[in-house]
Amino acid sequence: MKPTDISAPDYFHKVVDCQWACPAHTPVPEYIRLIAEGRYSDAYMINWKSNVFPGILGRTCDRPCEPACRRGRVEENPVAICRLKRVAADFKDDIRLRLPKPVAKNGKRIALVGGGPASLTVARDLAPLGYHCTVFDSDPKAGGMMRSQIPKFRLPDTVIDEETGYILGLGVEFKAGHRIDSLKKLLAENYDAIFIGSGAPRGRELDIPGRKEAAANIHIGIEWLASVSFGHVEKIGRRVIVLGGGNTAMDCCRTARRLGGADVKVIVRSGFDEMKASPWEKEDAIHEDIPILNYMVPIAFKHVAGKLIGVTFQKVKAEYDAKGRRNLVPSGEPDQTIPCDDVLVAVGQENAFPWIERDCGIEFDKWNMPQVDPKTFVSTNPKVFFGGDAAFGPKNIIWAVAHGHDAALSIHKMLSGEDINDRPLPEVQVTSQKMGIHEWSYDNDISGDKRFKVPHRDKVIALKDIKAEVELGYDVKLALGEAQRCLNCDVQTVFSAPACIECDACVDICPMDCITFTENGEEADLRQRLKAPSPHHDQALYVAEGLKTGRVMVKDEDVCLHCGLCAERCPTGAWDMQKYLIDMTHAGSTCPTKARSAA
Amino acid sequence: MTYIAKPKFHHPGLKKNDLGYTHRDYEGKISTLCAGCGHDSITASIIEACFELSIEPHRVAKISGIGCSSKTPDYFLGNSHGFNSVHGRMPSVLTGANLANRDLIYLGVSGDGDSASIGFGQFAHSIRRGVNMTYIVENNGVYGLTKGQFSATADRGSKSKKGVMNTDNAIDLVAIALQLGASFVARSFSGDKTQLVPLIAAAIRHKGASFIDVISPCIAFNNHAGSTKSFDYVREHNDAVNRLDVLTGRDPITVDYSPGTVQVVEQHDGTRLALRKIDADYDASDRLAAMTFLQKHAAKGQVVTGLLYVDPDAEDLHTHLDTVETPLNKLEAEDLCPGSAALEKINASLR
Secondary structure, three states: OOOOOOOOHHHHHHHOHHHHHOOOOOOHHHHHHHHHOOOHHHHHHHHHHHHOOHHHHHHHOOOOHHHHOOHHHHOOOOOOHHHHHHHHHHHOOOOHHHOOOOOOOOOOEEEEEOOOHHHHHHHHHHHHHOOEEEEEOOOOOOOOHHHHOOOOOOOOHHHHHHHHHHHHOOOOEEEOOOOOOOHHHHHHOOOOEEEEOOOOOEEOOOOOOOOOOOHHHEEEHHHHHHHHHOOOOOOOOOEEEEEOOOHHHHHHHHHHHHOOOOEEEEEOOOOOOOOOOOHHHHHHHHHOOOOEEOOEEEEEEEEEOOEEEEEEEEEEEEEEOOOOOEEEEEOOOOOEEEEOOEEEEOOOEEOOOOOOOOOOOOOEOOOOOEOOOOOOOEOOOOOEEEOOHHHHOOOOHHHHHHHHHHHHHHHHHHHOOOOOOOOOOOEEEEEEOEEEOOEEOOOOOOOOOOOOOOOEOOHHHHHHOOOOOOEOOOOHHHHHHHHHOOOOOOEEEEEOHHHOOOOOHHHHHOOOOOEEEEOOOOHHHHHHOOOOOOOOOOOOEEEEOOOOOOOEEEEEOOOOOOOOHHHHHOOOOOEEEEEEEEEOOOOOOOOOOOOOOOO | OOOOOOOOOOOOOOOOOOOOOOHHHHEOOOOOOOOOOHHHHHHHHHHHHHHHOOOOHHHEEEEEOOOHHHHHHHHEOOOOEEEEOOOOOHHHHHHHHHHHOOOOEEEEEEEHHHHHOOOHHHHHHHHHHOOOEEEEEEEOOEEOOOOOEEOOOOOOOOEOOOOOEOOOOOOOHHHHHHHOOOOEEEEEEOOOHHHHHHHHHHHHHOOOEEEEEEEOOOOOOOOOOOOOOOHHHHHHHEEEOEEEEEEOOOOOOOOOOOOOOEEEEEOOOOOEEEEEEOOOOOOOOOHHHHHHHHHHHHHOOOEEEEEEEEOOOOOOHHHHHOOOOOOHHHOOHHHHOOOHHHHHHHHHHHO
16 A cells, blocks of 8 residues: 555544544544533534534534544444534633624625525635625524424524524624515626525425325425424324424424424334434434334325325335335235324425526526535526525535535635635644653543443423423533543654664554554455454555564554553654644635644 | 543454353453553463363463563453462462462463563473463563563673663573473564463463463563664564464364475364464474584574474473362362271371
């Protein structure tokens, strides 16, 4: 193998699995260390810069970071990264003085359609640069789906008010209750750029017999959740069936439990493990006495005299074809009708752009989605940008934020007369953590604690009040314990071959058998000859040459604990622990320095 | 010295031996030796050898004297018996323990000071008597604990860290062990675990006095130019005569050797040692030739390593003394006091 180029910004970034997996590339270990130190405001600001909504995401994020967390490959459970983010938000001081100050306007006007996470991120990035940002939303308050679709018992209004308030306070104009009905009209208002972050606002229909006849008791999940959120709906029947296996279905069933649904069931086509809902959301639903029934396909709504009385299901089983694709085929068991009073349909969301005239320069593809550049987020109209669910269909908040950052960068570059395709590289800092012979500026003692559970409100009380937040969040002590579980994967093991005397001290001490000194070879061959098996080929091998014996040092990054013992036991300082910080390029970032070699 | 404990986590795909243990289960406390000490690699090799042999840790007694090397039993086999004895007295303590309980595996760990200076006589007599043990000398050529004076194994003409020349002749412990009748003699290098681990495993399986001299660079005081016990010097002058594979009972010989280049030696307990010859003329069953070979190469400044001599049919001290097979702690009162009839018989035989 070729020696690893550790000066490439992505190499060490990938080692920080959580940060690499986060669409917004939040520097997770950095903020977790700050939480451990009790510096909650600092931890919050790091999050605020990367993901804009720490308090909201700390409760609702889809957590792509956690399945990636290295701790999950070392023991049963990853670090509770998401809930630690909430800790930063819960325990911070007043951070308003740390926010960017309103600046003199630069005369350029940006229109943002939709007041959800994507638009607000764009506004957050552009307003401090002097752009006049106007956010249009049909709802009375900012937040978009975060406010309308996520139940209050998961995300209280106060948190949304606070974090959307930080953005609107930057001098962003918010036009509440102002639905944009025509892009053409908006274009005619001569904004310098338009960002469309209008989400995926339409719930998918379930067109099966009886849908029309029993319509009074069949509700589309996200619309129903929005009605609940705005207080238009306050009760539901005693027996409720929720159709669908995603996170919206989980929100629907738990909301139904709080509005009078005593017998609430979730019924899903697929198997339990293939459901789209996050495992923890399924857990929370089951905890609230909501059974999840699998492999049942709804085929008809049963009704008598215009009143829904139940849903008929066909039983199916999963079969896999030669290519490993799953097909649901009838299992041959008799159909089953389950009686109910109301049905909530949560079988997916769709984009809808009835308000975009097809002749205003925006090309649509065969799925009726706008053609959007995945890097710059520009549409075929150079002044119109898309982001969030509006760009590529339903995803989640953190992706919307990531899109927002990239779109804001494009808008800023376009309006500065630069090529939007020229994306500046992120700035990278690599700093030695050595303080003394065996002293590091991070805590390298590995905690053996199992993942701490987030305390929940008593179920009886929680189910009575739809606004009572179920999760209470970690207290300071639990937060410290959980923070200590972080392996500090951003503190990198950096090897200098010329200093190495090949004494094997690092090989002998490494608790995870990560390090091997051997003859070089092709990657597949090298992976066979490592000291411990190497099952995850997506995890890099760090190869260094230039040793006296002609061998190479190979380190499998897979399960390295970043405990620094290799560096502690190294007599010549050939190993060093260096903290890697990557500063993602946002609109207005200063030009990164050219030198980017490891310290 | 490292202040944190070695994390308990281990690689999820770690190999397990017949007892279901990983090599991590054979570790002891974290080393307090200087960073990079060769002794730590020997520790790791002992751990690896015991793991591969699926040795039950409670079947091992590790005994040492005084010195950097003699601290190391604290760093391996944390669940074994141990005795950290007086300086240079490891061989006596080991001999005594062995006589009392022949069922345990005896691992004597010593250094060049402990065995070639203060304990030289002890070393000689335990070898001479053929005590069934594995005697490992972690040989760095200096007194590391007292800041690097030459030890008795430092080569004449080698230089100290401050540049002083050693004018005394060196004791070659391998030569002495051969001369005193050790039935398993090897030399290796802490920086070459592929050679060292099978040597330790074979020595543990050998019945009789096994002696391994392991050159183990002292990073703090003897790893400079002019030293003959440094990583660089040993790597440049290492003359390995053979490579060893230890094959326990069930393993068939599947390694693909070209004919005539491998010598298979079957030990007392059925362990087979497959010796791949590197030096075609070297015969590990010829004690006299081994001694000559060693002297010739030492004169050229070469460090001869590998399994230098093995007598697979050796006898040990217990055989010589015709002692009782049962460990003394398992003898019951009737065994120890067989009654007046037995006494009469003994008395009669002496009249």
